[in-house]
Amino acid sequence: MRKYKAILLAMGVSLLGVLGSAKAQAFKAEEPLAHTYSIVARDPKTGELAVGVQSHWFSVGTAVPWAEAGVGAVATQSFTNKSFGPRGLALLKEGKTPEEALAILLADDEGREVRQVAIIDAQGRVAAHTGKQCIRYAGDITGKNFSVQANMMLTDKVWPAMAxxxxxxxxxxxxxxxxxxxxxxxxxxxxxxxKQSAALVVVPGQKAEPWEAKTIDLRVDDSDKPLEELERLLQVYRAYEHMNKGDLAVEKGQMKEAMQEYGKAEAMFPNNLEMKYWHAIGLANSGQIEEAARLLREVYKKDENWRELTSRLPEVGLLDVSKQQMEKLMK
Known part of the structure; x- marks a missing residue:
């Protein structure tokens, strides 16, 4: 650990010498070296706002992406100034445009030439900055409802490919x-x-209650294939969207709709016991006992605890079957 810190310190000292006017505040321990590529974007139909990022740095999702429902999104990277995230969003809430907010953030930042920042607001307006001393290859492209930016890339084709x-x-x-x-x-x-870590954050286009402030919040902190894992997590998220819709249908007593949603989730991940189980319970509640029992046998074979869970469902009204039907489901 000591050797690692010494290397980082040496990097900071060396870069300070190169940058001249850039003071030590640009290289604090809390400002990670998140050389990376990212995108901030808005969906013009739903108004949703998003930040996506990948880096060869541990847990990039804790430093680069910032977003707030109904306000905007910020990606702060290279020699990351994490304060640009919350401060940028606060400036947007005050009514500043992304360009105005970015100008204010950079105005008093002595490390501006090693920063890379992108901001998008709830209207889809964007602004981006790539410091002159970000490591080659570095650049950004802003377009309608998006900005892509990258630094320390293998080639100069990266951010154009993103756009x-x-x-x-x-x-x-x-x-x-x-x-x-x-x-x-x-x-x-x-x-x-x-590559090492990646993150994807999506927030609603309109202001939301704190418990609804993030639609998607996925992170891969340490992986040989972070984007592949991020894609898998997004697919799992989509499957659980169907699970959540199924649960809501159960609450409303709409068992046919619940069964359909659980079935969609199970079709996406047929080996997921949770999805298979609740699909079976949905079938049972809709009177399809034989099919429900077949699915439950597959689940019980993998883990007997699900059988015990089945025995507990009638007492809370989540399984409404006769005693004879219950015996079939328990076998």
Missing amino acids: KAFEKSEGQPLAERVLLALQAAEQAGGDIRG
Whole structure:
């Protein structure tokens, strides 16, 4: 650990010498070296706002992406100034445009030339900054409802590939569009050091209660294949959207709709016991006991605890079957 800190310190001292006017505040321990590629974007139909990022740095999701429902999104990277996230969002809430907010953030930042920042607001307006001394290859492209930015890339094709992928994916859900942009970056060469972590955050386009403030919040902190894992997590999220809709249908007594939603979730992940189980319970509550029992046998074979759970459902009204039917479901 001591050796690692010494290397980082040496890097900071060396860069300070190169930058001249950039003071030590640009290289504090709390400002990680998040050399990376990212995208901030807005869905013009839903108003949703998103940030997607990948880096060869541990837990990039704790430093680069910032977003607030109904306000905007910020990506702060290179020699990351994490304060740009909350401060940028606060400036947008005050009524500043992304360009105005970015100018204010950079005005008193002595490390501005090693920063890379992008801001998008709830109207889809964007602003981006790539410092003159961000490590080659570095650059950004702003477009309608998005900005892509990258630094310390293997090639100068990375951020143009991101922009093209995002624009070509119009019509798909915002999260999927952001992921496609990140994948395009990797295919174009990506981070010169490789890959380690990734994150995807999506927030509603309108102001929301705190418990509804983030639609999607996925992070891969340490992986040999962070984008592949991020894609898997997004697919799991989509499957659980169906699970949640199924649960809501159960609450309303709409068992047919619940069964359909559980079935969709199970079809996406047929080996997921949770999804298979609740699909079976939905079938049982709709009177399809034989099919429900068949699915439950598959679940019980993997883990006997699910059988015990089944025995507890009638007492809270989540399983409404006769005694004879219950015996079939328990076997």
